[in-house]
Structures are given as structure tokens and as C-alpha cells.
Amino acid sequence: MMLEKRFQEPKHGILMGAQEDNSMISDKEDKLTYKCVRVDGEGSFVAASEDNVLEVEHLLAVPDDEKILMDDILCFESKDSELLIRDDVPCSDDCYQLNTDFGALDCNIMQDERQEPKFDFLDSILQGLNEDSFHDTPGFSSECADYLLGTGNGNLYTGELSACFSLKDVGATGMLDSSEAVVSIPSQYDTVLDKMTIGELHEAFQKAFGQETSVKDKQWLKRHVLFGLQNCMELENVSSLLDNGPSSHENEDGLLCTSGSQVLLEGKDMNDILKSNYSEGETTGFQISNLVDKENVVLTPKRQRKPTRRYIEESSDVSCRHSSGRPDTPVNSSMDNVLQPRSQNRLIHQRNLATARVIGKEDIVGRSATDTRKPRTGRGRPRKRFSSLVGHDSDESKEYELLSVVPKINRVLESPQYESQDEEVSDDSILVRRSGKATRRKHHRLWNLSEVMKLIEGVSRFGVGRWTDIKRMLFAASAHRTSVDLKDKWRNLLRASCLQRQSKKEMEQRKKHASYPIPQSVLRRVRELANIYPYPRDRKSKLAQTAATAASNLDSAAPPTRTNAAISRSGRVVHRKNFV
DNA sequence: TTTAGGG
DNA sequence: CCCTAAA
Numbered sequence: 001m002m003l004e005k006r007f008q009e010p011k012h013g014i015l016m017g018a019q020e021d022n023s024m025i026s027d028k029e030d031k032l033t034y035k036c037v038r039v040d041g042e043g044s045f046v047a048a049s050e051d052n053v054l055e056v057e058h059l060l061a062v063p064d065d066e067k068i069l070m071d072d073i074l075c076f077e078s079k080d081s082e083l084l085i086r087d088d089v090p091c092s093d094d095c096y097q098l099n100t101d102f103g104a105l106d107c108n109i110m111q112d113e114r115q116e117p118k119f120d121f122l123d124s125i126l127q128g129l130n131e132d133s134f135h136d137t138p139g140f141s142s143e144c145a146d147y148l149l150g151t152g153n154g155n156l157y158t159g160e161l162s163a164c165f166s167l168k169d170v171g172a173t174g175m176l177d178s179s180e181a182v183v184s185i186p187s188q189y190d191t192v193l194d195k196m197t198i199g200e201l202h203e204a205f206q207k208a209f210g211q212e213t214s215v216k217d218k219q220w221l222k223r224h225v226l227f228g229l230q231n232c233m234e235l236e237n238v239s240s241l242l243d244n245g246p247s248s249h250e251n252e253d254g255l256l257c258t259s260g261s262q263v264l265l266e267g268k269d270m271n272d273i274l275k276s277n278y279s280e281g282e283t284t285g286f287q288i289s290n291l292v293d294k295e296n297v298v299l300t301p302k303r304q305r306k307p308t309r310r311y312i313e314e315s316s317d318v319s320c321r322h323s324s325g326r327p328d329t330p331v332n333s334s335m336d337n338v339l340q341p342r343s344q345n346r347l348i349h350q351r352n353l354a355t356a357r358v359i360g361k362e363d364i365v366g367r368s369a370t371d372t373r374k375p376r377t378g379r380g381r382p383r384k385r386f387s388s389l390v391g392h393d394s395d396e397s398k399e400y401e402l403l404s405v406v407p408k409i410n411r412v413l414e415s416p417q418y419e420s421q422d423e424e425v426s427d428d429s430i431l432v433r434r435s436g437k438a439t440r441r442k443h444h445r446l447w448n449l450s451e452v453m454k455l456i457e458g459v460s461r462f463g464v465g466r467w468t469d470i471k472r473m474l475f476a477a478s479a480h481r482t483s484v485d486l487k488d489k490w491r492n493l494l495r496a497s498c499l500q501r502q503s504k505k506e507m508e509q510r511k512k513h514a515s516y517p518i519p520q521s522v523l524r525r526v527r528e529l530a531n532i533y534p535y536p537r538d539r540k541s542k543l544a545q546t547a548a549t550a551a552s553n554l555d556s557a558a559p560p561t562r563t564n565a566a567i568s569r570s571g572r573v574v575h576r577k578n579f580v
Numbered sequence: 581t582t583t584a585g586g587g
Numbered sequence: 588c589c590c591t592a593a594a
Contacts, residue, residue, distance in 0.1 A: 444588055468582060483582075488588070491585090 194222070445480055447489055452518065455489055456525050464490065464533040493518070497526040 198216055206212050447455075458470030467483035475481045496518055 465583070482588095484584095484590095485588075487583075487585095 449519070449522070451475075451478070451481070452489070452493065452522060455486055455493070456522065456529065458486070459490060459529050459533060460525075464529075493523070493526045494530050497523040497530065 198218060201218065201222065202212065454474045455470065458466075458474045461473075462469045467487045470486055471481065471483040475486065
């Protein structure tokens, strides 16, 4: 089997150099092999779909632009980071091999003391390498093989993801994060996990990721749960989360981790463990970003746009809105007579009144104040979303019944609605704010960790801006996430990741309002990707940075971010609502 | 239709 | 998340 051969022949890694021999990639037999090996969650072999095959091709064929990026990154790295270069490996072309070895093929390298501290746990999980690589180190090839075959996730994306990550990130972290602390999981958790039954592991997994898994592989479960735990341990306020118990959590995600940990850490003193092991990661340097920006990123001029109509309207006097502003949108709803509707035209959004009953008055008010939709008068045909919204209305009452017992979010998490892979529920979700006394609801759906991870994976594969591709490939099952949502979320993540560098005080302040803190490892990932695929908006400032840094290589220690105004104070891209 | 960007 | 302009 070709796969076997690969593992024994690191020279032909998962990712190949641009000028490498491509014969294996284009080899029919190769594709055939992949086509046969797709494994579903149960571990049984199933025929791979066309999509999967395509994915595999993606996996094998690094997009050209990516090659260029990686080429530069890796070679750059080779100059400055001798540690990562083994003596017998020259450079240049072999950089690929080197990193491929490091990332995906030769786990044993990890045992090298020099490497271990730099190894990012997140990456290890993403790559399907578990902590065993550090400790007992079983036969690695079976480990990797089984992962690459998809036993782990039931799909092959992750394989590619890991490949991409390993290439870029080994380069990035290896070079950059000398000061970056990596949270490690105390080894006693291994034992705890080992003692757990498959069922318990399933439960832990479900709580950690909000999804069920049918995987029966204990090792696989173990390392995934450990990953959840690790994210949990990175939360600065993790101990308070633990102390307060579920009812105090603001959302499912905050809870997720905690629940997972509670399951895992029964009888242990979590706080002590956390305190002794947690340290906040600080990323240094923008070198890669600079390099990439300089050489590979074609700067596109920010496209000009005239002020939107809405902007003009909203800038005008508020009192004018109703009288003269919109003669063509009569106020229909009785609610609207009491509450000022939003100024924009909106889509009709039928509300299920039965829904309202279980929510409670304040919620009804809250929703209609901000959310009552009115017919669009200026548009010929309804938008795509319209139908999908209506389509889900029937589910809503059930959904709200569940969500109305917010204090017991646990139930929600355990409810069947959350188990499916796509997490399809309805178009709405509830956000409970601890800070506010009245539980207020946004009709937004919170992003959970697994979604964030998918987004990150998507960006790592397609780059920034290919939102439709990402949506199609990774969020096909989640109808509620549009490509625009992905874009917005990425923007938010970027902000969040940059804000990490700011003072702790600011962070704390923000956290009170933030739904949940995003794990450091994830933010780190975002930062790294952001450096590789600069967000259009940030390009200019980053380039300026580059110039500045190049001009004076003195203050490389100075945090580069704060210099530009691109990062807003708000920290999140959210719509600020004006309450009457 | 999709993407970028402002709100 | 929503909306609009631009491509």
C-alpha cells in the first residue's frame, strides 16, 4: 500500500516541495488507494465519496501560492533556527522533508529534548499525534497511519490540515515561540483517562466538544479529550469556572470545558494543578509575517466604497426615521407600536408565539425590540436565507423550551439537538449574560470551539478571503453559518488574537463581556495564520511595521500590534444595540 | 453571487 | 449578525 510506503520513506512526505517529483501525487494507484481507505467513525471501511477524493487531491497537491509561502517560510526558518535542522539535512529543498518529518511522519523526532518544549499540544492533537508520542511512544506508524486513514475523524480533511499546520507552524513556532509557554497536560491525567471506560470517554468527549462520537478507539478518545482539557487549562479564569459550577457559565462553551474537566478530574484538586501548570503564552515576533508580506503578498488597494445608504440614514437625526425616513414600510406588528423598530428594512421573520411563552416577557421584549423583521420593500425576491429561516421555524419552540432552562445548560448540551455533527438547531440561540441581571437573548448563535477550529482549519487551507470555499468544505452541514459569518468570525478572531498581547487588565475587563475566552492555543493559531494570510485590512499597517522593523531592528521586543488603529477597542465585531 | 468593510 | 457596495 502506498501509505505504508510513505511512512517508511519520509523523503516523500505528505507535502512535497514545489520542484519535487510529483509522480506519486499523480499516480493513479495512489488515488485509488485513498479512495479505498476512507474509514468511517465506526472504523469500518467505506467507499470514499467524490468529495473525499477531491480532498485527498488537495491534500497531496499544495496550492502553488501556498508552496511559495511555505518555501519562503521554511527556508527563512532554516537560516535562523538551526535547532530545527538536523545535521544531515542541508536545506532548501529538504526543508520540506524536514518539516514533514517533524510534523507528520517522524514522530520520534519529538522525543528529541530540543524539540519537545516547542511542540504545541494543539498541533499534536490536530495532527493526531497524541501525548503518547512523548511518553510511551508506541509504534508510531500505526498511530499516524490510522489517523491519516481517517479513523480518527472519519474524514480526511484533518489529514491535510495537519500537514499544512505542521509545515507552517513548525516553521512558525519553532522559530518564534521561544518564549511561548506551552501548556502541558500533567501526566496523571493519562492515568485518569486510562481508567475511564469508553462510555465515560464518550461522555467527556461530548461535553468537551458538544458533539458525540462513535469512535471506539480509546486512545483516540483519550487524546481528544485531553485536547479539550488542555484548552480548558488555558483559560485564565478556569479555577473560577470550576468553583462556580455550571449555572454561572455564560454559555455552552464556557461550560463545555469545565464540564469536561470535571469529568476528568474527579477527586483531583484541579485548582492547584492548574495554577502550577498554567502559564500564559506570549507570542513574540512578526518575522514571518514580515517576510511573507514583503515577498509574497500582493497588496491590493483597499477598494473604495461610497458611504452606504444605511450609513447616511443612520447619521441623520433619529427622530426623522419614522416620519419621513421610511414611508414605504408601514408598522405592522403591534409590538412595533410600542418599541422602536430598527431603522433598517428587514426581512420578514415570523415569530412563533408558542415560542414566546416559554421564554418569558423580557425575552419577548428583547427580541422584538431588536429583531422584529419587516417586509423588504425594495427587493424583488427574497434572499436565500429567508426560506431557510422560515424552514426552521417549526423547530423553534422545541428549541426554546430547551434553552429556557438555561441554568441547566448541561441538559442542553446533552440534548439530542446538539449531538449531530452539524449542530443544526434553529437560527436562533440564546446568550445568557452573567453581568446583566435580565437574561438577554441575541438571535445569534455562539461559536463553539469546534466551529472555531473548523474555521481556522479552513483558513489554513484556503487562506483568508475564500469564505465560500471554506463554507462549502467545512461548514456545509451548518446551514446557519454563512460565508459572511465565517468572514466575520475570522475578523473577530483576529482581533481577539491581537488583543491577547495587550495588558492583562484590559483582558479582564473584556472578559466580563465576552462570551467565553478563546483558548490561547487557538488564538495562537489564529495569529500564525494571520501572519501567513494577512487580513486585507491589516496589510497596510503590517507592511508599515515591516518597514519600521527593518529600519530599526532595535526594538523587536516592542509589541507591534498596538501601533495601528485597525484593532478596535471593542475587540469584537458585534452590533451594538441602542436600547430605548 | 461573492467579498470587503462599515455598522 | 446585518447591510450595502464593489467586483
